[in-house]
Amino acid sequence: MAELLQVNNLVTQFKTESGLVKAVDGVSYYIDEQEIVGLVGESGCGKSVSQLSVMQLISAPGEIAGGEVIFEGRNLLQYEANGPEMRSVRGAKIAMIFQEPMTSLNPVLTIGQQLTEMLQLHIKMDGDTARKRAIELMSMVGISGAENRIDDYPHHFSGGMRQRVMIAMGLSCNPKILIADEPTTALDVTTQAQLLELMKDMVQRFRTSLVIVTHNLGVVARYAQRIYIMYAGRIVESGTTKDIFANPRHPYTMGLLKCIPRLDEEEGTKLVPIEGLPPNLINMPPTCAFLPRCSYRLEKCAKEPWPPLTPVNGNHYIRCYADTKEKSK
Amino acid sequence: MTAYIIRRLLIAIIILFIVTLIVFFSIRLLPGDPLVIFLGQQATQGGVSTAELDRLREEYGLNDPIMVQYGNWIWGILHGDLGKSIYYHEDVGILMGERFPITLHLGLLAFIINIVIGVLMGLAAAIRRGTWIDAVTTTLANVGICIPVFWLAILMIYFFGLQLGWLPIYGYTSPFKDFWLNTQQVIMPVFCMAITMMATTARLARSSMLEVTRQDYIRTAWSKGLRERSVIMRHALKNGLIPVITLLGIGLGMVFAGSVLVETIFAIPGIGRLLVTSIFAQDYVVIQSGTLVIAMIIILSNLLVDISYGWLDPRIRFG
Amino acid sequence: MTEKNTIAEEFQEAPPRVSEWRRFWRVFLQRRIVIFGMVVLLILVIIAIFANFLAPYDPYRGEMEDSLQQPNSTYWLGTDIQGRDTLSRLIFGTRTALMVGFVTVGIAAVIGVTLGLIAGYFGGIPSMIIMRIMDALMGFPMLILAMLFAAVLGGGIQNVIIALSIATLPAYARVMNGLTLSIRENDYIMAEQAMGSSNIRIMLGHILPNAIPPTIVLITLQLGGIIMAEAALSFLGIGIKPPGAAWGAMVNDGYRYLSQNPVLSFAPGIAIMLVVFAFNMVGDGLRDALDPRLRGIL
Numbered sequence: 001m002a003e004l005l006q007v008n009n010l011v012t013q014f015k016t017e018s019g020l021v022k023a024v025d026g027v028s029y030y031i032d033e034q035e036i037v038g039l040v041g042e043s044g045c046g047k048s049v050s051q052l053s054v055m056q057l058i059s060a061p062g063e064i065a066g067g068e069v070i071f072e073g074r075n076l077l078q079y080e081a082n083g084p085e086m087r088s089v090r091g092a093k094i095a096m097i098f099q100e101p102m103t104s105l106n107p108v109l110t111i112g113q114q115l116t117e118m119l120q121l122h123i124k125m126d127g128d129t130a131r132k133r134a135i136e137l138m139s140m141v142g143i144s145g146a147e148n149r150i151d152d153y154p155h156h157f158s159g160g161m162r163q164r165v166m167i168a169m170g171l172s173c174n175p176k177i178l179i180a181d182e183p184t185t186a187l188d189v190t191t192q193a194q195l196l197e198l199m200k201d202m203v204q205r206f207r208t209s210l211v212i213v214t215h216n217l218g219v220v221a222r223y224a225q226r227i228y229i230m231y232a233g234r235i236v237e238s239g240t241t242k243d244i245f246a247n248p249r250h251p252y253t254m255g256l257l258k259c260i261p262r263l264d265e266e267e268g269t270k271l272v273p274i275e276g277l278p279p280n281l282i283n284m285p286p287t288c289a290f291l292p293r294c295s296y297r298l299e300k301c302a303k304e305p306w307p308p309l310t311p312v313n314g315n316h317y318i319r320c321y322a323d324t325k326e327k328s329k
Numbered sequence: 330m331t332a333y334i335i336r337r338l339l340i341a342i343i344i345l346f347i348v349t350l351i352v353f354f355s356i357r358l359l360p361g362d363p364l365v366i367f368l369g370q371q372a373t374q375g376g377v378s379t380a381e382l383d384r385l386r387e388e389y390g391l392n393d394p395i396m397v398q399y400g401n402w403i404w405g406i407l408h409g410d411l412g413k414s415i416y417y418h419e420d421v422g423i424l425m426g427e428r429f430p431i432t433l434h435l436g437l438l439a440f441i442i443n444i445v446i447g448v449l450m451g452l453a454a455a456i457r458r459g460t461w462i463d464a465v466t467t468t469l470a471n472v473g474i475c476i477p478v479f480w481l482a483i484l485m486i487y488f489f490g491l492q493l494g495w496l497p498i499y500g501y502t503s504p505f506k507d508f509w510l511n512t513q514q515v516i517m518p519v520f521c522m523a524i525t526m527m528a529t530t531a532r533l534a535r536s537s538m539l540e541v542t543r544q545d546y547i548r549t550a551w552s553k554g555l556r557e558r559s560v561i562m563r564h565a566l567k568n569g570l571i572p573v574i575t576l577l578g579i580g581l582g583m584v585f586a587g588s589v590l591v592e593t594i595f596a597i598p599g600i601g602r603l604l605v606t607s608i609f610a611q612d613y614v615v616i617q618s619g620t621l622v623i624a625m626i627i628i629l630s631n632l633l634v635d636i637s638y639g640w641l642d643p644r645i646r647f648g
Numbered sequence: 649m650t651e652k653n654t655i656a657e658e659f660q661e662a663p664p665r666v667s668e669w670r671r672f673w674r675v676f677l678q679r680r681i682v683i684f685g686m687v688v689l690l691i692l693v694i695i696a697i698f699a700n701f702l703a704p705y706d707p708y709r710g711e712m713e714d715s716l717q718q719p720n721s722t723y724w725l726g727t728d729i730q731g732r733d734t735l736s737r738l739i740f741g742t743r744t745a746l747m748v749g750f751v752t753v754g755i756a757a758v759i760g761v762t763l764g765l766i767a768g769y770f771g772g773i774p775s776m777i778i779m780r781i782m783d784a785l786m787g788f789p790m791l792i793l794a795m796l797f798a799a800v801l802g803g804g805i806q807n808v809i810i811a812l813s814i815a816t817l818p819a820y821a822r823v824m825n826g827l828t829l830s831i832r833e834n835d836y837i838m839a840e841q842a843m844g845s846s847n848i849r850i851m852l853g854h855i856l857p858n859a860i861p862p863t864i865v866l867i868t869l870q871l872g873g874i875i876m877a878e879a880a881l882s883f884l885g886i887g888i889k890p891p892g893a894a895w896g897a898m899v900n901d902g903y904r905y906l907s908q909n910p911v912l913s914f915a916p917g918i919a920i921m922l923v924v925f926a927f928n929m930v931g932d933g934l935r936d937a938l939d940p941r942l943r944g945i946l
Binding site: 344356491586605 | 791879899903
Binding site: 055057060082086087088089090091092095096098100103104105106107108109117118121122152153155156166169 | 459544545546548549550551552553554555556557559563564567568641642643644647
């Protein structure tokens, strides 16, 4: 089955006062139909920027400096950022929901207006049909009394409710891919769980692929079928969820998993933090970015540039020179 | 929303009260015989007999304790009696009533030009940020706020009046009597009044729109695949123009300040000119009541602006 | 297996700290127009200080036979009706304008900031009274308020300064009030109070220092307006009257002789524009360098 979305060597950089920041430095991944993929990494690793780049929502001082985004046979990056081709993709084929429900909705427009405008734009529904559909969508995402609430303003809704509205908006035009950029980070734990379950249900119903961008390994463990781990603007490990959690191979991933408590560990096992600090992304050297914090490092790592993604086991890839199989620390 | 309005109303009333105190007592701050102050030159120049002075003292209530004088004045104001002008020997209310429509005429025109051009300029600069449009309009706005109104007036009089002879350089005839002449007379004063306002409006509109376009919900709008026109008109504009409404309040203040200068130079019989001549004539009755009326108008309009601000923002209107 | 990183190596990964001063200057001098403003201001300050040496003639007295001369080699900008050299009056006018400007903002800032601090910190009745009075003062257009006080007090440079100070101090009070209110909410203020620090100590030591950047920006942005207001007052004849050298008064003087010698009115106007523009640009630059977040407020 041909991939739905193929990203090749995406490079997005920001010109800052202190230098050039390559927030996304040669990222390649793919999304298939009807799957849930997790994109995991810490703050500043470039995961959000990569997704914004796919939608060409990057504005100055950032710019997309290279790579391809192949969707439905065409490279999206060849089109003008706000041109008609990108606009026909945004919302209709690839939709995105954002982290901050409090500020992502326009405070002076009603929820109804914000829902129906997409339906009218992409599906060409007329006002009444769009309104009916909007009410349906709101009910689907679990907003009770949707008929009465459709003319309410965003500030009448709680954070969790607003995210539900965002989910409704995202799926309203039946996109092929829904990108969720840290959708639950700003919400409390209970709401998080509800929302994630809702998203899983909805994308199954709509047969949409879902990309969950998060720093929370727990979230992807439960919902994602495949995972990409990002560090300092590049993907360092990729594979199925099962594989990665059972046999993490990149030193960074291994470090991450040692930091979180697990039910299958012995009581009393200590949590081991990753030593060192996140890298300064300004004017990065070509060598591996994880080098200063890595306990597996070789002579080679300081001399050669970062290796490409190499398979270690079927579909499981890592970007590392060291043989990490033997060491189990 | 009602609570919002009532609170604003109460505050406005308190402020008005304080304004009356400021106006009244600052005039009486002057040392010396209040009669002299009030009647200015005439009293000291000895052209008036002592008996006459006493009579005048009684008539103007200057023998009463100061709080009583204040009370009488306020009482009068509330009943529409603004006092009698020393210089013009007329009821101040009538004086102002005659001149008000003229200042209003000029001010309204200046205001409309200000809003239309100022907002458009600011919007253009914000939407096309970083391009030559932005650079040109921003520079124009930055220079515009530096131009002294009275100097511009004189400049225009020199070129359009004296040198080219295109426009009359003073006077005001009612538009109902001679519309064409009135239009010619009004062009230069209105433009002078408008220029500072326009520049300020443009700057505010620009920065407000820029602020709005950085918001998350604009990014959401783009991610929905909307075109630029929709993003700007539906999503950005409404949010961006709300702060510009506050300019309506400031604009009124600029209209009055501008009218003082412009009406003096162009010899237009409006409120501004009345105030200036009264200052030179030391006609404290007019100064007192005139300043109060102007402040009242501004505070009331600020109140209206506040209320409409609340009405436009759904977060306040719908609680 | 290599050894662990030393602490030093680890810390090399942290982003470098650019010193605050260097960052300030870099942002401040970023735009050419700001540099232009600074240069103009510097020149004007020098002119104001050294006016006595720079002016070719006495600005206050002139030779009657030289009255109303066009710009020529003796009098570069011509003379007015009294035979006074326009250029000299322009130069001394710089001193007047800058003096009025700086003294006024000085007074207004000190009084305004104090009032705002008290109102914001103590809240309640003092705040109500103070801020309502400020609102009332701001209800007048600045020019009209200044006119009222200048009329009541009379003309002359001293009274103009007083009048303008009263008209401009509310802005400082308002900004300071808002600032104090927001800082007061911070936990560290509560911690200070719990430690037993006196109110004065908290106000002066913790809240006031935060006021310095916005106050400085406000000062530079207001200076232009104050100089314009003084010019307007002098133009109307309510402010500084001739033979005093004030730009506004010069414009007024020249108005009568517009057809004969327009330079008399034009020149001082250009001077006013230049000063106001310079102050505004420097003010913008200061604001961007000190705290761009102020862009919405100031």
